[in-house]
Amino acid sequence: MNFLACLAVLINTFFIIEGNIVIPPSKTSGTEIGLIFVQGAEIPAQNYQKFAIQLQSKFNGKLWIVLTEFPLNTPEPLLVNSVMSSAYDALRKSGFQFDQKTPFFFGAHSLGGIIIQDYLLKNVAQLPFQFSGLVLEGSFITRSNLNKIPPSFPAILTLGGELDGLARLTRMAESFYHNNQDSSLKESITLVVDGMNHFQFIGDGERTPTIVKNDIQPEISDEQARDSITSIINSYMNIRIDRPSQKDITLVNQFIKSTSQLVGPLVDGLDLEGFYHFNTPCSQSKQPNCTQGSQWSQFAQEYMVGLASADINVFNTLRTLVSIPEYFPTISNCSKVSTCILNISTYTQNIYSALDGLDNGLFPIAASEARSKLVSRQAGMEAYFHKKFDFNKTDSESICSQINQEAVNWALKVAPVNTLKRYLDKGKQLVIADDPGSEKTGLQWVYTPLKFEETKNSNNRTIVIVSSPNLRTPSDYAIKSFAGVHYCKLLSPARAVEWIYIDSVKP
Numbered sequence: 001m002n003f004l005a006c007l008a009v010l011i012n013t014f015f016i017i018e019g020n021i022v023i024p025p026s027k028t029s030g031t032e033i034g035l036i037f038v039q040g041a042e043i044p045a046q047n048y049q050k051f052a053i054q055l056q057s058k059f060n061g062k063l064w065i066v067l068t069e070f071p072l073n074t075p076e077p078l079l080v081n082s083v084m085s086s087a088y089d090a091l092r093k094s095g096f097q098f099d100q101k102t103p104f105f106f107g108a109h110s111l112g113g114i115i116i117q118d119y120l121l122k123n124v125a126q127l128p129f130q131f132s133g134l135v136l137e138g139s140f141i142t143r144s145n146l147n148k149i150p151p152s153f154p155a156i157l158t159l160g161g162e163l164d165g166l167a168r169l170t171r172m173a174e175s176f177y178h179n180n181q182d183s184s185l186k187e188s189i190t191l192v193v194d195g196m197n198h199f200q201f202i203g204d205g206e207r208t209p210t211i212v213k214n215d216i217q218p219e220i221s222d223e224q225a226r227d228s229i230t231s232i233i234n235s236y237m238n239i240r241i242d243r244p245s246q247k248d249i250t251l252v253n254q255f256i257k258s259t260s261q262l263v264g265p266l267v268d269g270l271d272l273e274g275f276y277h278f279n280t281p282c283s284q285s286k287q288p289n290c291t292q293g294s295q296w297s298q299f300a301q302e303y304m305v306g307l308a309s310a311d312i313n314v315f316n317t318l319r320t321l322v323s324i325p326e327y328f329p330t331i332s333n334c335s336k337v338s339t340c341i342l343n344i345s346t347y348t349q350n351i352y353s354a355l356d357g358l359d360n361g362l363f364p365i366a367a368s369e370a371r372s373k374l375v376s377r378q379a380g381m382e383a384y385f386h387k388k389f390d391f392n393k394t395d396s397e398s399i400c401s402q403i404n405q406e407a408v409n410w411a412l413k414v415a416p417v418n419t420l421k422r423y424l425d426k427g428k429q430l431v432i433a434d435d436p437g438s439e440k441t442g443l444q445w446v447y448t449p450l451k452f453e454e455t456k457n458s459n460n461r462t463i464v465i466v467s468s469p470n471l472r473t474p475s476d477y478a479i480k481s482f483a484g485v486h487y488c489k490l491l492s493p494a495r496a497v498e499w500i501y502i503d504s505v506k507p
């Protein structure tokens, strides 16, 4: 690259040095700060110019911006050190004489956000300026980095779009859950712009094939999106350099409020599911904040037995179901006690997509199914009332599908008005099918997935039919450990609500 090193071309007011676009301050007085911005995959740095210029015009002071450009427009761990060094050089060559006390921010879109957080975690102690903040746009702190952020790291601003089809809103909800959401920005926050998609963080130039394939139709204009994100980032920078106006605080508070209204139902759904990325199941970790069981599976067992919840205590354990020894649900027996509260122990395994490990925001994060080993309605009634019930009457109904319908009903109830309207107007709606017959063996039940089948209804509208493989046996079943069970593949309420928000309207 040496032959390019001294090639500084002045185009309008920009310098292009080694591919980096330096935009000198538009203002001549006030606090002087820097922003280094990293492009998303396949997006030329110049496509972020309108964004950068608008941010600069909002900042009350001298804001230097460098839009860095990686070879082939692909942010890359092996090249990030040299690209960052060339960005610092480019700023100096353009006339910005910063030192260790000069406040500097990093900003990054999409894949750029993943690459830059790794760079900053490694280099936070030797940056040539005062590292004051990091803005991730349509990007987020990865699960593997969450616990690696040192206390010296400045508060991070994670920015999402409601209709971002690449860094989906559920992943922003996960980020939100781990943040403190305090407008003084002592700690990181996650904010989401309503109606905005992934492309609108760029808002200019061609859409990449990945964006065309995955992004959701926005409900605000590119200009509105740009105005919102530049206002938020400007306020964030002012707060971080200790000179916020009342307007900055008010703006951040407004977005904290609208974000919690928007992502609240997603966080609640994940909580009900016992989402493994909030806290690890206690069967896998001894941390004090581990999750014992799934609240939704507790509800499912109450529904299955059909007794008032005051009459039963359900204990659920989240664990791997294919194991030696195998775990079976158990039930206490009311014949031995006068005032009876039936105790039932159940086991659930949440299954996450095979692509979940990539943690790139592109795939559903809620469990694709909750495998729940429940006690049958017959066994519950017999233990409670201490008399015989007919299995063909108690357990032949589609109880698993009724519980799955409850998950959809819950999601419809908690979804914000606008989300619900979008889903009803143009989303692929979830339709719960009756339960298929009982699977023959436990393993067959384990390995038959909760089925999502896309089809058209009588109005020629695309719908998705959900059916729940189940396993049910009468109380007098010959194999004792399997007697009186009714296993369901549950639709997680988080998956239902994630569907309503995102998958139902994703291309």
Ligand SMILES: *[C@@H]1O[C@H](CO)[C@@H](O)[C@H](O)[C@H]1NC(C)=O
Pocket: 147, 278, 279, 287, 288, 289, 290
């Ligand atoms: C759970 O506890 C562990 C260790 O005590 C901690 O590292 C982790 O951050 C905690 N997780 C949450 C989500 O609070």
Ligand SMILES: *[C@@H]1O[C@H](CO)[C@@H](O)[C@H](O)[C@H]1NC(C)=O
Pocket: 331, 333, 334, 335, 336, 383
């Ligand atoms: C409950 O107790 C009665 C009497 O001891 C016994 O006959 C019955 O099999 C028990 N039921 C279960 C489910 O253990």
Ligand SMILES: *[C@@H]1O[C@H](CO)[C@@H](O)[C@H](O)[C@H]1NC(C)=O
Pocket: 313, 332, 333, 334, 337, 340, 341, 342, 343
């Ligand atoms: C259920 O457990 C509670 C305490 O956890 C106990 O008091 C009660 O007797 C148990 N019920 C039965 C039927 O064993």
Ligand SMILES: *[C@@H]1O[C@H](CO)[C@@H](O)[C@H](O)[C@H]1NC(C)=O
Pocket: 390, 391, 392
């Ligand atoms: C329940 O249904 C099965 C299969 O249809 C049948 O074989 C069995 O005899 C029935 N049991 C009772 C108690 O009616």
Ligand SMILES: *[C@@H]1O[C@H](CO)[C@@H](O)[C@H](O)[C@H]1NC(C)=O
Pocket: 460
């Ligand atoms: C059903 O909708 C598709 C587009 O979604 C259209 O191509 C097709 O002609 C429609 N069929 C009928 C029978 O209306």
